[in-house]
């Protein structure tokens with residue numbers, strides 16, 4: 151099982167939309183996928199129709215009240231399971247802070263999942279910060295997928311998270327690497343969209359996905375119905391784009 | 407001096423753009439304004455041209471290494487000062503967690519500012535979370551300005567933050583109220599933009615500002631030059647909109 155963290159400390163860049171859509175498209179192709187909602191705001195959980203349920207998230211197993219395997223939930227979509235989040239998950243940050251900063255708490259927590267090896271991929275939707283939860287995610291993941299908006303400020307944000315990934319790799323996770331960089335919310339009408347993409351290609355050319363996710367109304371509507379885009383509108387431009395991303399994502403696995 | 411927190415736990419909804427642009431437009435009108443960057447990612451600071459300087463943020467005064475008045479920085483814009491942020495600010499969350507959860511730490515820290523009364527307004531740019539820093543901001547502020555994207559999910563986010571404001575008010579800050587709700591990134595081309603606005607009007611009709619901020623390329627370009635929109639393009643649609651917001655913001659002060 152490969153654990154991929156979908157991460158970017160900047161808010162609203164498409165982490166949740168990418169985690170949910172990529173997981174749904176992989177599952178559609180028969181790839182056994184687990185979506186782990188690591189954000190106390192639980193947007194990924196609600197985008198798949200899960201109501202917040204206190205006592206049903208990583209937090210309960212984190213404080214020792216149950217094995218992680220017991221918080222895995224099935225969905226109505228074949229091959230797709232979820233570990234949902236709820237606001238208590240924010241408590242993890244405080245707990246860990248009191249625990250002499252063990253960087254590997256989340257990694258230890260996910261160990262039974264790796265050993266069980268039921269899933270091909272675990273996709274972790276991360277919160278918008280470089281705080282404790284994020285650091286734990288980077289120390290636990292095999293690789294990081296970075297969604298990037300087609301905005302100038304994204305470049306600054308990218309070098310910040312790349313620097314952070316380097317620090318966590320050296321401190322606790324030697325195998326950690328960047329899975330890929332995904333340009334999101336591309337708006338063909340703005341001139342700077344393309345120039346931001348060109349800039350990213352110049353610095354991280356081999357990591358950027360050929361697939362670019364366009365800004366489309368459908369992708370912003372789906373979550374409020376609790377449906378992944380594959381169920382909400384299976385032939386929309388957004389769905390086609392995320393399916394192409396799933397193909398590109400899978401083709402990179404054979405190379406590494 | 408009135409302390410207004412610009413807050414919304416959702417990422418990328420325009421908190422920083424609103425904090426910086428509103429502060430700049432108020433200052434332009436001769437209103438003495440202090441922008442407090444409460445986000446460890448320091449986007450508001452860099453949007454005004456400040457480089458991250460370790461040891462130069464609320465954090466230093468928080469851990470007792472200097473009075474808050476000593477971290478106030480002037481800008482090249484008349485009537486506009488800043489308390490910048492830097493990544494150490496994230497450390498505040500851990501510090502407070504170890505301190506028996508005193509909700510009023512930030513409020514106590516800002517007390518000298520209130521007494522000095524040099525500024526008419528202090529605008530606090532908040533991070534995208536409902537964590538410790540946010541709670542402190544809500545307990546320290548007089549009122550909350552909530553930027554809201556014209557997206558369906560904004561409605562869920564709005565009821566979340568309204569509920570949270572109620573809890574903090576009851577627990578620690580009886581005067582806390584909603585300053586106003588600002589619709590941001592309005593895109594006239596999408597049909598749901600207007601229907602989201604109508605929905606917000608139905609629930610919070612008296613709080614929503616008449617001014618609506620349009621999605622414009624200029625507003626997304628300005629921060630990467632370290633310029634507020636008033637300096638970057640003083641007659642752009644975005645600048646005109648934020649000036650209208652500043653007028654509406656000021657006219658509400660006389661009523662309360």
Ligand SMILES: Nc1ncnc2c1ncn2[C@@H]1O[C@H](COP(=O)(O)OP(=O)(O)OP(=O)(O)O)[C@@H](O)[C@H]1O
Nearest residue numbers: 161162163164165166167278364365366369370417
């Ligand atoms: N390609 C797209 N086209 C249109 N809207 C999009 C697209 N991708 C995401 N959105 C919308 O933009 C907003 C932010 O996206 P999303 O929640 O995925 O970002 P995020 O990085 O997870 O945010 P946060 O930092 O708050 O967790 C949401 O309202 C979402 O529906």
Ligand SMILES: Nc1ncnc2c1ncn2[C@@H]1O[C@H](COP(=O)(O)OP(=O)(O)OP(=O)(O)O)[C@@H](O)[C@H]1O
Nearest residue numbers: 161417418419420421422423534620621622625626
């Ligand atoms: N009206 C607008 N038109 C176009 N782009 C905008 C507008 N308002 C904000 N943006 C851009 O959208 C992105 C998010 O805006 P901003 O940083 O202000 O949101 P935020 O809520 O502070 O995000 P975070 O949660 O990460 O702190 C930025 O790239 C910004 O430049």
Ligand SMILES: [Mg+2]
Nearest residue numbers: 165166189193
């Ligand atoms: Mg998210």
Ligand SMILES: [Mg+2]
Nearest residue numbers: 421422445449
């Ligand atoms: Mg911000």
